[in-house]
Amino acid sequence: MDFNLTEDRQMLADTLNRFLAEQYAVEHRNKVAYDAPFYDPSKWDQLVELGVLFALAPEDAGGFGGTGFDISVVFEAMGRQLTPEPVLGALMASRLLVSAGEDQEALLAGATKYAVGFTEIDAPYELEYIACTASAKGEGYTLSGRKSTVYGGQIADTFLIAAKLDGKVALFEVQAADANVTGYAMMDGSGAAEVQLDDSPARLLMADAADAMEDAINAGIVALCAEAVGAMDVTHATTVDYLKQRKQFGIPIGKFQVLQHRAVDMLTEIEQARSITIKAAAELGGEDASRYASMAKNLIGRAARLIAEEAVQMHGGIAMTWEYPISHFAKRLVMLDAQLGDTDYHLGRIMAANRAA
Amino acid sequence: MDLSFSAEDIAFREEVRAYLAENLPTHISDAVRAGDELTKEVMEEWHAILNANGWLATTWPTEFGGPGWTPVQRHIFEEECCRAYAPRIVPFGLSMLGPVLQAFGSKEQQDHYLPRILDGTDWWCQGYSEPGAGSDLASLKTRAVREGDEWVINGQKTWTTLGQHADWIFCLCRTDPDAKQQSGISFILVDMQTPGIEVRPIKLIEGGHEVNEVFFTDVRVPYGNLVGEENKGWTIAKYLLTHERTGIAGVGFSMQSLEEVKALARKVQRGGRPLIEDPLFASRVAQAEIDLEAMKITNLRMLFKAQQQGAPGPETSILKIKGTVINQELKDLARRALGPAAAPFPGYVTDGNLMFGPADSANNAARYFNNRKTSIFGGSNEIQRNILTKTMLEL
Numbered sequence: 001m002d003f004n005l006t007e008d009r010q011m012l013a014d015t016l017n018r019f020l021a022e023q024y025a026v027e028h029r030n031k032v033a034y035d036a037p038f039y040d041p042s043k044w045d046q047l048v049e050l051g052v053l054f055a056l057a058p059e060d061a062g063g064f065g066g067t068g069f070d071i072s073v074v075f076e077a078m079g080r081q082l083t084p085e086p087v088l089g090a091l092m093a094s095r096l097l098v099s100a101g102e103d104q105e106a107l108l109a110g111a112t113k114y115a116v117g118f119t120e121i122d123a124p125y126e127l128e129y130i131a132c133t134a135s136a137k138g139e140g141y142t143l144s145g146r147k148s149t150v151y152g153g154q155i156a157d158t159f160l161i162a163a164k165l166d167g168k169v170a171l172f173e174v175q176a177a178d179a180n181v182t183g184y185a186m187m188d189g190s191g192a193a194e195v196q197l198d199d200s201p202a203r204l205l206m207a208d209a210a211d212a213m214e215d216a217i218n219a220g221i222v223a224l225c226a227e228a229v230g231a232m233d234v235t236h237a238t239t240v241d242y243l244k245q246r247k248q249f250g251i252p253i254g255k256f257q258v259l260q261h262r263a264v265d266m267l268t269e270i271e272q273a274r275s276i277t278i279k280a281a282a283e284l285g286g287e288d289a290s291r292y293a294s295m296a297k298n299l300i301g302r303a304a305r306l307i308a309e310e311a312v313q314m315h316g317g318i319a320m321t322w323e324y325p326i327s328h329f330a331k332r333l334v335m336l337d338a339q340l341g342d343t344d345y346h347l348g349r350i351m352a353a354n355r356a357a
Numbered sequence: 358m359d360l361s362f363s364a365e366d367i368a369f370r371e372e373v374r375a376y377l378a379e380n381l382p383t384h385i386s387d388a389v390r391a392g393d394e395l396t397k398e399v400m401e402e403w404h405a406i407l408n409a410n411g412w413l414a415t416t417w418p419t420e421f422g423g424p425g426w427t428p429v430q431r432h433i434f435e436e437e438c439c440r441a442y443a444p445r446i447v448p449f450g451l452s453m454l455g456p457v458l459q460a461f462g463s464k465e466q467q468d469h470y471l472p473r474i475l476d477g478t479d480w481w482c483q484g485y486s487e488p489g490a491g492s493d494l495a496s497l498k499t500r501a502v503r504e505g506d507e508w509v510i511n512g513q514k515t516w517t518t519l520g521q522h523a524d525w526i527f528c529l530c531r532t533d534p535d536a537k538q539q540s541g542i543s544f545i546l547v548d549m550q551t552p553g554i555e556v557r558p559i560k561l562i563e564g565g566h567e568v569n570e571v572f573f574t575d576v577r578v579p580y581g582n583l584v585g586e587e588n589k590g591w592t593i594a595k596y597l598l599t600h601e602r603t604g605i606a607g608v609g610f611s612m613q614s615l616e617e618v619k620a621l622a623r624k625v626q627r628g629g630r631p632l633i634e635d636p637l638f639a640s641r642v643a644q645a646e647i648d649l650e651a652m653k654i655t656n657l658r659m660l661f662k663a664q665q666q667g668a669p670g671p672e673t674s675i676l677k678i679k680g681t682v683i684n685q686e687l688k689d690l691a692r693r694a695l696g697p698a699a700a701p702f703p704g705y706v707t708d709g710n711l712m713f714g715p716a717d718s719a720n721n722a723a724r725y726f727n728n729r730k731t732s733i734f735g736g737s738n739e740i741q742r743n744i745l746t747k748t749m750l751e752l
């Protein structure tokens with residue numbers, strides 16, 4: 001047993017943490033995260049050069065990583081700085097292209113930006129209930145329907161879209177130029193898009209893509225959980241610092257035992273969150289990947305809300321301001337619950353699995 | 358024990374309901390329902406409508422223009438206003454300064470300022486908190502020095518809610534730096550137009566502008582703007598704190614939120630059926646509803662006691678703690694119900710351009726984040742617990 005990162009991954013973590021700390025001061029982050037195109041294109045190029053995308057794909061697909069731990073290293077570092085770059089879409093697309101046996105050189109080189117369109121308004125988390133449909137047309141297909149809150153969709157060149165074909169969930173590739181894309185900023189910064197498809201030409205990648213999509217979602221969940229762990233670590237550290245500095249009634253507020261104990265409760269939950277994320281990362285790609293991904297997303301959903309709310313409360317008014325970084329960490333931590341299945345959705349999956357067993 | 362409202366109270370509720378149906382303009386209730394940031398004009402419009410009916414200063418004695426309602430009637434009125442999506446009345450003039458002037462102000466001050474609060478001539482804001490004085494308000498540093506028949510004020514206030522609209526600010530200032538903290542504070546009224554005042558906006562977590570910093574540099578106001586006695590401002594501040602407590606449980610707002618959550622959960626689809634049929638989400642709603650039902654009675658019990666004793670007691674801190682927690686949970690449920698549809702930043706996605714999910718989705722995440730303030734201001738929930746520890750538990 002060894003809970004240390006391999007030397008390579010530790011190096012990647014160090015490099016990324018250093019780069020992002022330098023390049024993503026919170027003022028800069030907030031500026032790019034809320035102004036179109038809702039990320040910083042020059043930083044994207046630099047991240048690609050540092051090998052972030054290659055770390056997300058396995059060697060036989062042209063990358064040098066692709067395991068759960070490669071993914072968590074990258075996203076934990078991004079979470080610490082609230083990095084708004086559209087890396088999640090790249091990760092999930094890369095997994096899908098691997099499953100489909102498609103070339104992904106352009107993706108890994110950062111030349112083509114991918115976004116993944118699974119979510120719909122009436123089926124935010126569950127692919128079985130999507131309404132977007134494919135029809136055969138000539139040699140190829142067209143898609144009709146609407147994909148919602150497609151993360152990174154505001155700047156994507158290519159969309160990978162889930163659509164119904166002959167009663168199955170199939171995977172298609174749609175060029176951005178063939179879709180009606182409306183981008184916007186998110187509550188927690190960074191961008192997404194509504195993607196409306198109206199007989200839009202599409203290329204079929206997989207006719208029965210349920211397993212491939214599940215794998216991409218599991219990888220995405222490992223990424224989100226690691227991002228949350230990074231963001232929670234920073235949020236907690238900042239809160240503890242503040243408890244030491246802020247004086248009321250003539251003493252640091254950190255001397256009030258009620259706040260001490262709550263800071264310890266936060267720490268306990270973060271350690272639990274870190275552990276379940278490690279477990280989900282370790283199981284990624286294996287038979288039980290979905291079970292542990294669901295456990296991780298559920299626990300992270302609960303922990304992240306607690307950390308966000310307690311950090312704001314224990315700071316007092318200052319953390320209610322846009323200017324103070326913790327407000328942005330709190331928003332990210334709460335809002336990521338609504339990505340790739342929320343706390344209740346994943347709890348329901350564990351419950352269903354237990355019933356079946 | 359009898360939980361029913363009296364026949365008079367029931368008739369009163371009917372009257373209020375009919376009045377609101379008749380007099381609350383839909384453009385106003387629509388904006389409140391959507392969770393939009395209300396403009397000054399809208400707030401003033403509603404203020405004037407209520408004033409025309411004599412229903413504005415609900416806590417004021419009749420001699421000053423109040424309607425002479427019992428606490429239970431006030432409670433009914435608040436509940437009905439929430440039900441109808443009327444705007445919250447800006448409290449600084451009506452619920453804070455008004456009662457202070459009635460208890461501590463001179464006859465002249467009462468005659469001058471009270472009618473101007475009612476007719477909307479003066480918009481007031483509250484200048485208590487400072488960067489270094491939040492929970493520990495008595496450590497405030499803003500200095501007022503007497504020079505002849507003037508006060509000269511220097512310092513900074515912060516978190517001043519709606520100060521950007523205000524004509525006047527009531528301030529706690531240090532007037533005797535040598536006295537024990539609580540003993541050297543005075544309550545002074547300041548015209549916001551006075552030279553030396555600068556108001557700077559603070560942007561809140563969700564992007565809204567409702568609070569400000571207010572800076573004072575050699576601000577000169579007449580000595581007569583002092584309320585009550587010099588160096589006795591702390592007594593006034595404490596009096597005001599008890600007054601802030603009526604409606605502190607926010608029961609009406611939570612009832613509103615609960616209805617919204619239920620409506621959303623019926624509209625929103627999850628797993629091929631309405632979200633309200635999902636047992637996990639439905640149990641969250643049911644639990645919040647149970648807590649709220651108990652809170653309604655807790656609130657009424659404390660109102661009843663206040664009516665019998667003449668003043669609310671320290672147990673009202675329970676209302677603040679549990680009332681805010683329930684409301685914050687309901688705001689969380691609305692965000693949760695919408696899932697990804699709550700994620701877009703307000704303003705980007707509107708019904709007009711995108712038809713984003715259930716029509717009322719756009720502001721729900723913003724409301725959840727903004728509402729975190731309620732357990733921080735007006736005495737944080739930790740400070741409320743300290744009060745209960747001392748007063749009720751005597752620990």
Ligand SMILES: Cc1cc2nc3c(=O)[nH]c(=O)nc-3n(C[C@H](O)[C@H](O)[C@H](O)COP(=O)(O)OP(=O)(O)OC[C@H]3O[C@@H](n4cnc5c(N)ncnc54)[C@H](O)[C@@H]3O)c2cc1C
Nearest residue numbers: 313314315316317483485486491492516518730734737739
């Ligand atoms: C949106 C908003 C609007 C506001 N509007 C106004 C306004 O119009 N006018 C005005 O004057 N003020 C206003 N306030 C200020 C508000 O009253 C203060 O934020 C509040 O008093 C808390 O002070 P603080 O923010 O400095 O936090 P601090 O007092 O620094 O508290 C930080 C944390 O320490 C805790 N803490 C402090 N002391 C103790 C203790 N003894 N034991 C245990 N825990 C403790 C607090 O509960 C909190 O969790 C507003 C605040 C907000 C956020």
